[in-house]
Amino acid sequence: MQSVEDIAQEIVAREGGYVNDPADPGGATNYGVTLATMRKLGMDLDGDGQVTAADVQRLSRDQAVEIFVTDFYRAPHLDLLPEVLQPSVFDMYVNAGATAITLLQRLVSQMGFGCTVDGVVGPQTIGAVRNAAAAAPGTIGDAYGIARRNYYYALADARPAMRKYARTRDGGKGGWITRAEGFISPRYRLTLAQHQERTKAWG
Secondary structure, eight states: OOOHHHHHHHHHHHHOSOBOOTTOTTOSEETTEEHHHHHHHTOOTTOSSSOOHHHHHHOOHHHHHHHIIIIIIITTTGGGSOTTTHHHHHHHHHHHTTHHHHHHHHHHHHTTOOOOOSSOOOHHHHHHHHHHHHHSTTTHHHHHHHHHHHHHHHHHHHOGGGGGGTBOTTSSBOHHHHHHHTTSOGGGSOOHHHHHHHHGGGO
8 A cells, every 4th residue: 555645645635736716615725734734733824823825825735745744644534444445535535635534434225334424533433434445345446436426426516616627618527536546546537538428518
């Protein structure tokens, strides 16, 4: 398995640099780190007594990696999940917070392993996920990736302003979908035609 630092470096590369898209509820973001996260951590990088978009712009790659490893991997106890799931859950946790956990909890519950859907990795969730992974060792990672892809499609169904993250202007797969499918075996990835069929109702 890759080290958590290597995974974090890949996440930073996928997230890219500074953006402040009005359609993105995360607001000002740099390397995937949002203004809200930096305010929570008290990261006043320019020393003006406030944490603002200017501080987000000053964030370095190394600082982003450290935040992800400490606050998005170790703090929510993703290191206690089966190794096969850690990269994808970690990547989604950066992208969507505790939704990454609730998605996993729903999945293992649907598989028959009782689990409270509360977005917290505690003893019950760890046990249920480990049992699910043991029961489906070759497919649990794909199942989570597919559930993640379905979540993004459903989010775009409900919020037209977010569709640009799921579908490109020319009808191809948007960043959300390619990101989710990066953790899915090739045989379970959608063809372009399947993707276009899934999104045709968007107009």
